[in-house]
Amino acid sequence: MTRRRIEGSFVALITPFNENGSIDYGAFRTLLDFQPRHGTRAILFMGSTGESSMLLPEEKKELIVETAKMKTGAMEFFYGCTGNNTDSTIANLRFAKDNGADGAILAAPSYICASEADAEAFFLEVADAVDLPLGIYNNPPRVKTDLHWDNLLRIFRHPNYVVHKESTTRVGQVAQIIAGRPDVSIMCCDSPNLGLVLPTMSLGGHGTANMTGNIAPGELATISKPWQSYAEATDFKDTYLKILPLWHYVYSYINPVALKSLMNACGLPAGSLRRPLRNLEGEPLAKGIEIVRSLGLDRRYGYTLGRRLAAVA
Numbered sequence: 001m002t003r004r005r006i007e008g009s010f011v012a013l014i015t016p017f018n019e020n021g022s023i024d025y026g027a028f029r030t031l032l033d034f035q036p037r038h039g040t041r042a043i044l045f046m047g048s049t050g051e052s053s054m055l056l057p058e059e060k061k062e063l064i065v066e067t068a069k070m071k072t073g074a075m076e077f078f079y080g081c082t083g084n085n086t087d088s089t090i091a092n093l094r095f096a097k098d099n100g101a102d103g104a105i106l107a108a109p110s111y112i113c114a115s116e117a118d119a120e121a122f123f124l125e126v127a128d129a130v131d132l133p134l135g136i137y138n139n140p141p142r143v144k145t146d147l148h149w150d151n152l153l154r155i156f157r158h159p160n161y162v163v164h165k166e167s168t169t170r171v172g173q174v175a176q177i178i179a180g181r182p183d184v185s186i187m188c189c190d191s192p193n194l195g196l197v198l199p200t201m202s203l204g205g206h207g208t209a210n211m212t213g214n215i216a217p218g219e220l221a222t223i224s225k226p227w228q229s230y231a232e233a234t235d236f237k238d239t240y241l242k243i244l245p246l247w248h249y250v251y252s253y254i255n256p257v258a259l260k261s262l263m264n265a266c267g268l269p270a271g272s273l274r275r276p277l278r279n280l281e282g283e284p285l286a287k288g289i290e291i292v293r294s295l296g297l298d299r300r301y302g303y304t305l306g307r308r309l310a311a312v313a
Contacts, residue, residue: 004133006076006163006185007206008041009224011213012049014260015063017271023059025066027269031214032067034268036074038301039221040213044105046080048142049211049256053110054274061095068100078103078135078163085109086122093130103133103162105209108145120151127160135163137209139189142167149176156182163187165209171199178203190220192247201227201236212243212250215263216297219243245291253280262288266303 013035016027035043045067046052046060055063064079071077079096081104083089089106096104106126108119127134136155140146146168147155155161164182166174167189174196178186188196190210197208206226213220222239225232250259256273261280263270265288273279280288289305292298298305 004162005206006042007224007226009039009213009217009221010042010044010078010163010165010187010207010209011035011040011217011220012044012047012209012211014214014256014263014270015046015050015052015055016269017274019271021272021274023063023066024269024271027271028067029070030269032070032075035213035217036072038217040075040217041207041221041224042076042078044078044080044209047105047137047211048139049214049259050080051256051274051277052080054277060092061099064096064101065099071100071102076102078105078133080105080107082107082109084111086125089122089126090129093126093132093134097130097132101132103135105135105137105163105165107137107139108143108147110143113144116146116148116151119145119147120155123155123161124158127155127158130160132160133162134160135165135184135209136161137165137167139165139167149173149180152177153180153182156180156184163209165189166196166200167191167194169194169196171196174200174205175203178205187224190223190247191251192244193251197223198240202233211255211259212247214256214259215250215266215268215292216243216246216295218300243295246295246297249288249291253284258284258288261285262292265289266292266298266301266305268303 016024018024081092163185165187185206187207187209188200190208207224260270
């Protein structure tokens with residue numbers, strides 16, 4: 001398989017729901033039209049932002065089939081395919097490939113707290129089983145397994161791996177991976193509390209795998225553009241500092257509570273969260289709406305805040 005480099009903004013998309021709790025594929029189509037018009041290069045379905053842990057197995061299969069039909073070639077469509085063990089992950093990957101996925105993102109199976117050696121073996125075994133472009137999401141806060149850069153650099157010798165997303169707080173980890181020059185796109189989570197975006201991009205990273213692009217796609221496209229000249233670095237700095245209030249807000253509750261609540265308030269078709277998570281109301285939501293308005297995002301994207309703001313103020 002020929003590796004292809006994904007650069008720029010890789011948005012972990014929310015999963016929109018109808019009022020009856022079913023997946024809203026009409027809303028998916030609207031969101032997927034919105035993203036490439038503002039510079040998004042790739043989409044991740046069924047990440048933590050997409051409430052994947054609360055989707056039923058049959059819903060996950062349906063989501064792959066239905067969203068893959070919406071591909072236009074403007075963005076790469078990747079899917080979260082991690083199962084609770086090696087065999088289920090391979091089965092998920094094969095289904096995704098057979099039904100139109102451009103690739104898949106994998107984390108270590110959650111809750112089992114696999115050792116680094118066992119996790120490395122897992123990533124290599126599933127890559128051997130399915131010829132599909134893959135990415136690794138090193139996310140120890142969620143899955144309780146953390147991969148050292150030595151493990152990751154060995155894994156990235158496998159030709160099927162094309163993306164790495166780092167979600168630790170270790171700048172040194174990112175630096176060591178970049179210094180190893182693996183033939184993959186090196187990205188990071190956009191959480192301001194992790195603080196990886198600036199060092200990743202300044203050291204030669206290829207973009208961010210982010211959730212804030214759901215509501216500010218143009219800004220995240222600017223921040224996620226690789227630095228080829230002083231102009232990209234300057235645009236990065238100006239945009240990074242500008243949207244800090246929004247970043248901190250969308251990460252102020254467990255993902256995607258604040259994000260999805262704010263999207264609804266802006267008129268984007270996000271729908272409710274899956275229970276037991278609940279949408280924000282009242283003052284917590286009003287705070288987010290005021291940030292959107294103060295940054296001028298309502299004017300840039302045509303968001304309709306007036307009626308919603310009156311309801312929660």
